[in-house]
Amino acid sequence: MRPDARAWFEQRTTSAAVPSAIDVDALLRAKRRGGHRVSVVLPARDEETTVGGLVADLAEHWVRRVPLVDELLVVDSDSTDGTARVARAAGADVVAAADVLHAHGSRPGKGEALWKSLAATTGDLVVFLDADLLGDVTHYVPGLLGPLLADPQVDYVKGCYTRPLEMAGATVPAGGGRVTELTARPLLNALWPELAGFVQPLGGEYAGRRSVLEQVPFVSGYGVEVGLLVDLLRLTGLGGLAQVDLGVRRHTSQSQEALGRMAGQVVSTVLARAASLGTEAGGLLTQFSHDGTGFVPSSTPVAVDERPPMISVPEYRALLDVVG
Template sequence: MISVVIPALNEQDTVADVVALALRSSAEEVIVIDADSTDATAQRASQAGARVVNWRDAHPLPPKKGKGESLWRGVQVARGDVVVFLDADLSQVHPEIVEILTQPFADPKVQLVKANYSRPMADGSEGGRVTALLARPLLKLCVPELAHVRQPLGGEYAIRRETALRLAFISDYGVEVGLLIDVARAFGPEAIAEVEAGVRTHRNRSVKELEHTAEQVAATILGRVGYPGIALEQREPVEGEAPDQSTDFRPDAAGFGKDKGAACSQ
């Protein structure tokens, strides 16, 4: 069973189209986690056919601020064996994105699937500024085993629900890269698949907003490799034990992240 989870906060202009796209897929359920939107996001998502869950109703604990909190709560209410995450602000994405993201799970070793796509901006330049200028260079330095991942911060990806329940979820915008590192640490980099998904466009954010995102992403990467003095706000695993969060990755991962991670933590 496939569940699509769409975290949403004040995305009334685009959420209905994202829901409609998900409903045209093979997913058995489409869930919008509404983070107390003050506009018509919840109503439009419901009218489009989604199951809308206010994030306060998804779990008895009071919600923490951040996108990762919505994703974590979405995993709690989802029923599928595979959970597909889609951002609510998409204005263009591959029409078969759900199928593209779920096909690699035919391989039982695959735990996480990331979409790779072009991200053109209105002026013709390529988007993904935080990815290009911070996330990928920092991964290359600190976790070189993941340097090949083209969209480490992309909001379109899929994960086995059983795996998601065993992982910690960073509460803010570091959630995507945190899951990426944690899956690789727990299962090896080979457990992460990338799929081509064409072109993706969404609402562009201001430099001020991106500065906040960049800070969260940098803190997550550095925190995951043991850089001292970084406290990460996160939800702990629901089932089982979390992967080791020290600089020593699992023994059978061929020293994954140890050399560069140690260098980043000095």
């Protein structure tokens, strides 16, 4: 792994993989001391089967039982099922993306819901969670808030985790995140090698200060995560970014066709931001394995190594002359 990325990974990656290790009382003290207000946002489209349980758990833990969260909002992106009804019944405030900033119209995509959520919430600290999460993920909220509350230099926190992949009745313990491994990671390593330390650059669980989130554009579709990561790197520098290990992330799987569309949007987002770089692509690819205790980074050379056109090789031309 390149030295700068390794140093960042070691200095700026904390662990909340074991929920019992999170000092909630310390977080509450830091929240009160800083006068912070926390908003948790779940963008959702047709997530009736998962959003209710997720909202109910978050509301019970961090609104009613422990006053860590001040706003719990579901932004409904044109759902055709009962997402809004279920989320509201479970304890969330619900707004339709199309009804926020109505004069600006409405665009399809997850990023649109996230962008409009800034106009529908008031917290100076904003936590974003996908609405299709499965299992107990209540520790995600304090885990993501921890670096923001502990260090005023941290402006944006990405969650990382292992992602089991369930296919044809079988489970691959860390097989999820195919668009990350095959598209986003190679592109980021090549164009912004300082971001190589992020385990899940496309992960949907992250938190940031409103003061920085309101200064960057939000890609309307699936490119929103990689766009935010690159744009916030430019705005805050690498020192303003952090990462927290949240353990395991389980969610509903998408079809190959859907993943293809996602990859296309990620590539378009990256290319739009790479146009102004004016630098050569990097030559290392940093990947992550998990040894049962934590993430282990390793780097492999991937720089383009190519031969010139054969006709330009003197020895080859000499052979041609002999044969001719």
